[in-house]
Amino acid sequence: MxxxxxxxxxxxxxxxxxxxxxxxxxxxxxxxxxxxxxxxxSLLLSIAGLLALLGRGAEAAAPSKMLLPWIASxxxxxxxxxRFDELAAVMSLVVTGVGFLIHVYSAGYMAGDEGYARYFxxxxxxxxxxxxxxxxxxxxxxxxxxxxxxxxSYLLIGxxxxxxxxxKAGLKxxxxxxxxxxxxxxxxxxxxxxxxxAGLAAINAAPAAGLLSPGLVTLVAILFFVxxxxxxxxxxxxxxxxxxxxxxxxxxxxxxxxxxxxAGVYMVCRxxxxxxxxxxxxxxxxxxxxxxxxxxxxMALVQNDIKRVxxxxxxxxxxxxxxxxxxxxxxxxxxxxxxxxFFKSLLFLAAGSVIHALGGEQDMxxxxxxxxxxxxxxxxxxxxxxxxxxxxFLSGFFSKDAILTAAYAGGRYVLYGLGLAGAALxxxxxxxxxxxxxxxxxxxxxxxxxxxxxxxxVMTAPLVVLAVFSALAGFVGLPAYFGRxxxxxxxxxxxxxxxxxRHPAPSIEVVLAAAAVxxxxxxxxxxxxxxxxSPDIPGRLTLRFPAVYRLLVGKYFVDExxxxxxxxxxxxxxxxxxxxxxxxxxxxxxxxxAAAAGLAGKxxxxxxxxxxxxxxxxxxxxxxxxxxxxxx
Amino acid sequence: xxxxxxxxxxxxxxFVLGVVAFFVKKDLLTQFMAxxxxxxxxxxxxLALSRPAGRPDGQAVVLFVITVAAAEAVIxxxxxxxxxxxxxxxxxxxxKGLKG
Amino acid sequence: xxxxxxxTLSFLCVGAVVAMIxxxxxxxNALFLVLAFASLGGLFGLLDAPFAAAAQVLVYAGAIMVLFxxxxxxxxxxxxxxxEKKRLRTVLAAGLGFVLLLELVLAGYRALSGASAGVxxxxxxxHLGRLLFTDYLYAFEITSLLILxxxxxxxxxxxxxxxD
Numbered sequence: 062m063x064x065x066x067x068x069x070x071x072x073x074x075x076x077x078x079x080x081x082x083x084x085x086x087x088x089x090x091x092x093x094x095x096x097x098x099x100x101x102x103s104l105l106l107s108i109a110g111l112l113a114l115l116g117r118g119a120e121a122a123a124p125s126k127m128l129l130p131w132i133a134s135x136x137x138x139x140x141x142x143x144r145f146d147e148l149a150a151v152m153s154l155v156v157t158g159v160g161f162l163i164h165v166y167s168a169g170y171m172a173g174d175e176g177y178a179r180y181f182x183x184x185x186x187x188x189x190x191x192x193x194x195x196x197x198x199x200x201x202x203x204x205x206x207x208x209x210x211x212x213x214s215y216l217l218i219g220x221x222x223x224x225x226x227x228x229k230a231g232l233k234x235x236x237x238x239x240x241x242x243x244x245x246x247x248x249x250x251x252x253x254x255x256x257x258x259a260g261l262a263a264i265n266a267a268p269a270a271g272l273l274s275p276g277l278v279t280l281v282a283i284l285f286f287v288x289x290x291x292x293x294x295x296x297x298x299x300x301x302x303x304x305x306x307x308x309x310x311x312x313x314x315x316x317x318x319x320x321x322x323x324a325g326v327y328m329v330c331r332x333x334x335x336x337x338x339x340x341x342x343x344x345x346x347x348x349x350x351x352x353x354x355x356x357x358x359x360m361a362l363v364q365n366d367i368k369r370v371x372x373x374x375x376x377x378x379x380x381x382x383x384x385x386x387x388x389x390x391x392x393x394x395x396x397x398x399x400x401x402x403f404f405k406s407l408l409f410l411a412a413g414s415v416i417h418a419l420g421g422e423q424d425m426x427x428x429x430x431x432x433x434x435x436x437x438x439x440x441x442x443x444x445x446x447x448x449x450x451x452x453x454f455l456s457g458f459f460s461k462d463a464i465l466t467a468a469y470a471g472g473r474y475v476l477y478g479l480g481l482a483g484a485a486l487x488x489x490x491x492x493x494x495x496x497x498x499x500x501x502x503x504x505x506x507x508x509x510x511x512x513x514x515x516x517x518x519v520m521t522a523p524l525v526v527l528a529v530f531s532a533l534a535g536f537v538g539l540p541a542y543f544g545r546x547x548x549x550x551x552x553x554x555x556x557x558x559x560x561x562x563r564h565p566a567p568s569i570e571v572v573l574a575a576a577a578v579x580x581x582x583x584x585x586x587x588x589x590x591x592x593x594x595s596p597d598i599p600g601r602l603t604l605r606f607p608a609v610y611r612l613l614v615g616k617y618f619v620d621e622x623x624x625x626x627x628x629x630x631x632x633x634x635x636x637x638x639x640x641x642x643x644x645x646x647x648x649x650x651x652x653x654x655a656a657a658a659g660l661a662g663k664x665x666x667x668x669x670x671x672x673x674x675x676x677x678x679x680x681x682x683x684x685x686x687x688x689x690x691x692x693x
Numbered sequence: 694x695x696x697x698x699x700x701x702x703x704x705x706x707x708f709v710l711g712v713v714a715f716f717v718k719k720d721l722l723t724q725f726m727a728x729x730x731x732x733x734x735x736x737x738x739x740l741a742l743s744r745p746a747g748r749p750d751g752q753a754v755v756l757f758v759i760t761v762a763a764a765e766a767v768i769x770x771x772x773x774x775x776x777x778x779x780x781x782x783x784x785x786x787x788x789k790g791l792k793g
Numbered sequence: 794x795x796x797x798x799x800x801t802l803s804f805l806c807v808g809a810v811v812a813m814i815x816x817x818x819x820x821x822n823a824l825f826l827v828l829a830f831a832s833l834g835g836l837f838g839l840l841d842a843p844f845a846a847a848a849q850v851l852v853y854a855g856a857i858m859v860l861f862x863x864x865x866x867x868x869x870x871x872x873x874x875x876x877e878k879k880r881l882r883t884v885l886a887a888g889l890g891f892v893l894l895l896e897l898v899l900a901g902y903r904a905l906s907g908a909s910a911g912v913x914x915x916x917x918x919x920h921l922g923r924l925l926f927t928d929y930l931y932a933f934e935i936t937s938l939l940i941l942x943x944x945x946x947x948x949x950x951x952x953x954x955x956x957d
Contacts, residue, residue: 695796698901701898701901703807703836709890709893710814722868729857730810737836741840742904744842749921750924755842757933759848763857764939766860766861768946770861771950774867774950
């Protein structure tokens, strides 16, 4: 069974194809069953693969399988080949596991929608590409998956394509990603010309083998990271993610929380050989991650749309993951990726449940008092919020702590400080959300006062499952003060990455953990004060510091800056080229040739004068020429 | 003896004069006469070339040419008469039925 | 001696044709042409082709040109032609004519370069007659048919209709 791991991407791919071609004819329940079943099959295969990896001996190589030789051009070879090592196993489980739950949830959430079959087809297609990305054994195939998930993201963000905001958001996501992808491609090209092979193992070994000079290693690593900032929404290419909330909420949960946006983190871990070899590149990764973590958290403080809070939260949390990878703690970064997948998708799906119950309301200022009325959604939401805030002993606590500890132990105190500050902000904005949405008096419009019902079981069941995982998943990665052997996760991943995290003394670890908890409690407490005890404080603060408030609400005007500096010149330049070249040259050439034909016709018309003498002249001319040919 | 080349040059000259006459003149009748000139030039050329060959074939050909020219003149003039009856003019520039 | 005759006849012929080109009067044109054909007949004689000479004078100068004169009389055109409006046609024709002249001379030169100027004695008329009825028999018979057709055709085309 484990030998069939190469089917893991292909089963959702096949089901996607079926749904694309014949989905409309199958009927809703069958569509949902097929789509979810496909992902479930991949999940089971992933579990089998995991068991096989756990059980294998130390010398056995990770199972790999080549399906097809794909490109063989000169010295460049790329093939459709998969490899199921520990890193791939973790990612595969996350993608298929969370993916399956979200498929089930979607069956309920999207029940009334016109494009039901199309939705599930795209969702399956996304799963297919994401799994290809994760299981690829060479970088070109990984890039195929990379691009493919970008495409599916575009398709799913703009799923309700008759909404102009959704279409624009989809396009924005795709285009911003493209910028990152350009850097990715350049990096691939550099690698191909120097290392000569596209295989990931070869690439990771290249710096040590001397095939890449240190300068080139840094360059390539940074270029790949630029691609990651696009895909994983970090500074400077994060601007597409908040807008991506125009898509259906389960899409936000799957793609923009748990899987696609984490592809960048996975990529950095996969190419850890490069990052380990370049201190400069790793520093870039860590700093960008830390700064993004804080930067995005500040914007989440003032958002009024429930999904946008979660979007900025995602950007912030991924920053933590990169922070971990940047200081060499790849296992910690991945651990946070896993726990974040659980609690963030939980939060998104629960938010979807809230929105569903309120008939589409997403503005938190019009929510309130939902605690009693949504008896399943509220508890799971609370669990998710506690987890993300790093409250002991939920999963987020362990994973965030691992990252911060690694930063501190590596002597990167500023980064540690940023991470700590971010933890406080995280707790604050999460509980702000909780208090605004679930506590207090219902502030909604009269229509929303109609009887609200909890979501159907098909939607609440996945929520519960995710809540359980969010709570308990931390226990596979216990920190060192529980004993060295307690970090199952880290030990499982040993050897899969160029892990370089240092561990401080257990006593210091406890202190660091306490500091993190205090920071979180600080945030939580402030939120309590601001939004439960004295709800007038936020208003007063806004009046006291209007500029700060405007800056935050305006998202630091980054979008506007991009619009002015990049988008508008491009658009204007394109228009100018359109006028000068498209219309003038190309159309001109076309019209010109048509006009030339007309002119030629008119010109030749002169010869058809009807006069005998002109025709005779033509005869004479012909005779002279002919005679000339004969003589010469 | 007069070299055949001399006759030939004369024949060429006459032919070209006939051509020029055809283009200079603007009434059908005179243009027809120019055609006759051209035919005669051809005759002269035939004979000029036949003498050195020592065979009277040139004369035979000339006989045929003259005969055919006569027949052609007859028919041609008949047609010109018809055209005149129809259009009341034999100015070639007026006969523009083929225009376009 | 022969040269004088040749040159005289040539000049006469060419001069008559040129005069035909220049003159605007159609009757004059026809008469000039008669002169030209007559001198041409003389030139045929110079070429040891007495039969051709006779045929030329009798048929061409005598019959065909008379036919032309009859046609001219019938049309009774008095208006002179207006001068040529567009010079291009004349220039083009003249130019092409000149080129044609050169080409023809060249062709003739090539054709004649093999043959000698000397002339074996022109075979006599009897030989011509024999030739007409053996090698050129078909041409001979068909030509006579052609004349008949021309005769009938002319009548059919331009003859008076009933009641004209």
